[in-house]
Amino acid sequence: MPSSRPHIDIQEHHLRIGSVDTVTLAQEFGTPLYVTDEQRLRENFRTFAGAFPGADIYYAAKANWNLSVLRILASEGAGADVFSDGELYVALLAGIPAERILFNGNSKTRHELQMAIDAGVRVSVDSIDELHALSELAEESGRIVDIAFRVNPDVSPDTHPKIATGLATSKFGIGYKDVLQAYEVAKELSGVNPVGIHCHIGSQILDVSPFGEAVGKMMDLVEQITRLEIDLEFVDLGGGLGIPYQEDLKAPTPADLADMILPIFEERSSAIGISPRLVLEPGRYIVGDTGILLTGVNTVKRSAKNFVGVDAGLNLLIRQAMYDAYHEVVVANKADLMMEELYDVVGPICESGDIVAKERMLPAIEPGDVIAVLDSGAYGFSMSSQYNGRVRCTEILVNDGRVDVVRKREDYGDLIAKNVMPARLLSA
Numbered sequence: 018m019p020s021s022r023p024h025i026d027i028q029e030h031h032l033r034i035g036s037v038d039t040v041t042l043a044q045e046f047g048t049p050l051y052v053t054d055e056q057r058l059r060e061n062f063r064t065f066a067g068a069f070p071g072a073d074i075y076y077a078a079k080a081n082w083n084l085s086v087l088r089i090l091a092s093e094g095a096g097a098d099v100f101s102d103g104e105l106y107v108a109l110l111a112g113i114p115a116e117r118i119l120f121n122g123n124s125k126t127r128h129e130l131q132m133a134i135d136a137g138v139r140v141s142v143d144s145i146d147e148l149h150a151l152s153e154l155a156e157e158s159g160r161i162v163d164i165a166f167r168v169n170p171d172v173s174p175d176t177h178p179k180i181a182t183g184l185a186t187s188k189f190g191i192g193y194k195d196v197l198q199a200y201e202v203a204k205e206l207s208g209v210n211p212v213g214i215h216c217h218i219g220s221q222i223l224d225v226s227p228f229g230e231a232v233g234k235m236m237d238l239v240e241q242i243t244r245l246e247i248d249l250e251f252v253d254l255g256g257g258l259g260i261p262y263q264e265d266l267k268a269p270t271p272a273d274l275a276d277m278i279l280p281i282f283e284e285r286s287s288a289i290g291i292s293p294r295l296v297l298e299p300g301r302y303i304v305g306d307t308g309i310l311l312t313g314v315n316t317v318k319r320s321a322k323n324f325v326g327v328d329a330g331l332n333l334l335i336r337q338a339m340y341d342a343y344h345e346v347v348v349a350n351k352a353d354l355m356m357e358e359l360y361d362v363v364g365p366i367c368e369s370g371d372i373v374a375k376e377r378m379l380p381a382i383e384p385g386d387v388i389a390v391l392d393s394g395a396y397g398f399s400m401s402s403q404y405n406g407r408v409r410c411t412e413i414l415v416n417d418g419r420v421d422v423v424r425k426r427e428d429y430g431d432l433i434a435k436n437v438m439p440a441r442l443l444s445a
């Protein structure tokens with residue numbers, strides 16, 4: 018295994034994660050099975066936080082909002098970037114302090130805004146309509162809400178178009194030219210107190226220079242906002258640091274990101290004469306490589322291609338279908354055997370696009386083998402569905418040989434739990 022994944026190794030032909038044999042896990046808990054390594058999770062958080070001393074790290078909950086994952090990160094001192102009422106609910110339940118939570122979202126409901134007010138979290142306001150709604154609700158509640166504006170910095174990172182979020186044409190944030198006016202409006206409104214500024218340029222970004230461009234543009238705004246006599250307490254530059262899904266990908270480290278951002282941030286802050294806190298919102302970097310998806314082989318079919326039919330597909334990991342993403346796959350019970358044949362590993366979902374891994378050289382595969390899909394910790398389970406009437410699988414947490422279930426496998430009852438059958442259909 019590559020040194021970029023120190024928590025994963027091979028022993029007696031078996032793949033291990035956190036010193037736990039994945040083949041044994043598959044036997045014990047069945048497949049499909051998501052497995053997360055606690056030590057790697059803590060380590061990733063510490064590496065990221067360590068690169069930005071004095072900054073606040075708001076973990077982007079959407080990447081993986083398993084309660085135990087959030088609990089572990091809370092214990093490491095993480096805050097959270099939440100994007101919905103549900104993520105806010107889970108983050109608070111996990112023990113992330115309200116003062117370290119930022120409520121994001123481009124189309125929040127009044128219910129969500131009220132929930133943010135009641136919880137006492139800060140809100141990243143995405144539009145003038147939202148600003149007015151929030152002001153009105155806060156006033157009715159007799160509260161003053163600390164806000165930032167989500168800025169669209171018009172920066173174009175080199176990533177998949179579906180995860181570039183800071184282009185001028187993206188749905189997120191207030192247009193760069195309109196931001197100052199938004200702060201002027203907010204300053205005069207009751208119930209809202211502008212204390213921060215926020216952007217997020219995209220995800221899986223492998224070249225840190227767009228972050229440099231973004232921080233420069235943000236600090237230009239900070240300077241102008243400060244002239245409006247608004248004291249900005251924080252500057253939030255979002256998440257987006259990429260990870261090396263492919264071994265030959267050279268991914269920047271948090272230290273590389275810090276080298277790009279910090280000098281500009283610090284120099285510009287002191288030139289303006291303020292000392293706002295820096296906030297970052299990593300998601301993928303924190304959880305991406307902590308998780309693997311174990312999936313069992315049902316069939317091997319040789320026709321135009323060699324198809325390996327496994328029991329997990331886009332219902333549990335949609336990244337390949339949605340973002341043309343690449344995930345390394347390893348035959349967990351033959352982890353160091355010779356690569357013999359070219360395979361397409363395909364899921365069980367009734368979609369031609371349900372392909373786990375395309376054209377990979379793997380050891381000879383037969384039914385009963387277990388395939389590990391690496392780096393599935395971010396945007397894996399959190400984007401899962403019950404499509405095709407498939408229950409969501411068990412989630413396991415490992416830590417240096419220890420094994421705990423952190424989410425039980427769903428059952429058929431979960432598929433229909435919220436269905437309501439009108440009585441007239443029963444009697445028909």
Ligand SMILES: *Cc1c(COP(=O)(O)O)cnc(C)c1O
Nearest residue numbers: 077217220256257298299300301
């Ligand atoms: C998704 C998101 C993040 C996290 O992005 P990663 O690429 O996972 O680091 C951070 N901030 C906001 C506002 C987001 O929407």
